[in-house]
Amino acid sequence: MNKKGVILGMLVISLIAVIITSMSSSTDESFDVDMTRTHGSISTALGSPILGDPLAPITIVEFGDYQCHQCYNWFHDTKPMIMRDYVETGKVNLVFVDFAFLGKDSPKAAQATYCADDQNMYWEYHNSLYTSQESKIDNGWASSERLKAFAFNLNLDMDLFNECLDSEKYSKRVQYNSQQARDNGVRGTPGFFIVDSDYNQTQIGGAQPFSVFQKILDSMI
Amino acid sequence: MIEIFKVVFSNFKFLILSVVIFSSMLTILLLISEFIFLEPYFVSHIPSGSELGFILIVVLSGLSALVIPMNLFRIINLKNSKQKMSGSIFGTIVGSAAGACSCGPIGFAVISTFGSVGATATAFLTNYEIPIRIIAIGILVITYFTTIKSLKSECKVQF
Numbered sequence: 542m543n544k545k546g547v548i549l550g551m552l553v554i555s556l557i558a559v560i561i562t563s564m565s566s567s568t569d570e571s572f573d574v575d576m577t578r579t580h581g582s583i584s585t586a587l588g589s590p591i592l593g594d595p596l597a598p599i600t601i602v603e604f605g606d607y608q609c610h611q612c613y614n615w616f617h618d619t620k621p622m623i624m625r626d627y628v629e630t631g632k633v634n635l636v637f638v639d640f641a642f643l644g645k646d647s648p649k650a651a652q653a654t655y656c657a658d659d660q661n662m663y664w665e666y667h668n669s670l671y672t673s674q675e676s677k678i679d680n681g682w683a684s685s686e687r688l689k690a691f692a693f694n695l696n697l698d699m700d701l702f703n704e705c706l707d708s709e710k711y712s713k714r715v716q717y718n719s720q721q722a723r724d725n726g727v728r729g730t731p732g733f734f735i736v737d738s739d740y741n742q743t744q745i746g747g748a749q750p751f752s753v754f755q756k757i758l759d760s761m762i
Numbered sequence: 763m764i765e766i767f768k769v770v771f772s773n774f775k776f777l778i779l780s781v782v783i784f785s786s787m788l789t790i791l792l793l794i795s796e797f798i799f800l801e802p803y804f805v806s807h808i809p810s811g812s813e814l815g816f817i818l819i820v821v822l823s824g825l826s827a828l829v830i831p832m833n834l835f836r837i838i839n840l841k842n843s844k845q846k847m848s849g850s851i852f853g854t855i856v857g858s859a860a861g862a863c864s865c866g867p868i869g870f871a872v873i874s875t876f877g878s879v880g881a882t883a884t885a886f887l888t889n890y891e892i893p894i895r896i897i898a899i900g901i902l903v904i905t906y907f908t909t910i911k912s913l914k915s916e917c918k919v920q921f
Binding site: 606609610611612614617618642643644645676677678679680728729730731743744745746747748749750752753756757 | 807865874884885888
């Protein structure tokens with residue numbers, strides 16, 4: 542009888558411990574997002590905030606890695622023209638979804654963008670990463686210290702940012718986004734899906750020039 | 763040197779081989795380095811800052827197209843050793859591997875298959891793409907001159 546009581550007691554204690562652990566972990570990773578947000582076949586719920594008019598009829602979903610040099614090329618060569626001709630005119634909006642696979646610093650850099658998003662500075666931080674990218678993968682340019690320095694340069698609240706980054710609050714968010722890339726057949730970065738309001742989607746692989754995006758976007762408008 | 767070229771490439775088979783090596787290497791390397799895209803449309807472009815990479819690919823393809831047929835010529839016609847063939851093949855493979863493993867589909871496949879080891883290897887090949895290609899070109903240049911020297915003496919070409 543006593544033995545049964547001990548076992549029962551241990552089971553109850555274990556159960557309580559599991560419940561407390563799961564509650565505390567869910568508290569750590571809670572964030573304010575619209576979990577129903579999708580673009581075509583892609584769940585962008587845990588991706589970036591929407592850049593441009595949320596009601597624009599066409600969305601470009603970019604899958605990228607902050608250490609990818611081709612993403613850097615696209616960011617500097619093609620994106621400015623898309624911003625000028627399509628995003629700033631309200632025809633198109635853009636969502637960035639992490640596909641952090643290139644090196645050990647890639648997931649951390651992606652997590653840092655969401656820590657910046659907590660202070661409504663996602664796109665500013667995203668831009669600073671692609672502006673500061675160095676050509677060598679994992680050479681330390683995206684180490685935790687440097688990621689914090691980028692945040693400091695943007696005048697973010699450093700206590701909040703450091704706590705967020707050090708706790709890996711957004712680790713699972715980045716993993717979820719990378720899984721979205723795999724599930725949608727992305728095989729490298731940058732990878733794009735252009736989705737219109739009828740959910741027709743066209744996939745583009747690689748840092749293709751503006752002319753390719755222009756041709757597809759003009760055919761959808 | 764021109765006499766050596768005439769001897770080797772007057773044979774139509776070696777000329778065709780050279781053209782095939784150049785065009786196939788150039789196309790493959792430009793594709794995997796994302797200078798050419800086939801989908802959704804055929805398009806080619808050189809991003810700013812990537813000019814050196816493009817030039818090295820053209821030089822590498824050209825040298826491979828010269829050196830490999832010349833070495834084959836030595837092996838087939840002069841029944842010579844395959845020692846110098848290895849230099850040209852090695853240079854070609856090393857030069858091709860550099861840059862192939864970046865953020866594109868090949869890098870993704872390698873990282874997905876080999877995990878952290880694959881990630882380290884692709885990072886190395888990406889980080890040192892330009893130096894590796896220059897080393898590969900150096901190997902091919904050395905192989906080229908040793909092949910010319912060897913053909914000169916073995917074919918007894920008079921200049």
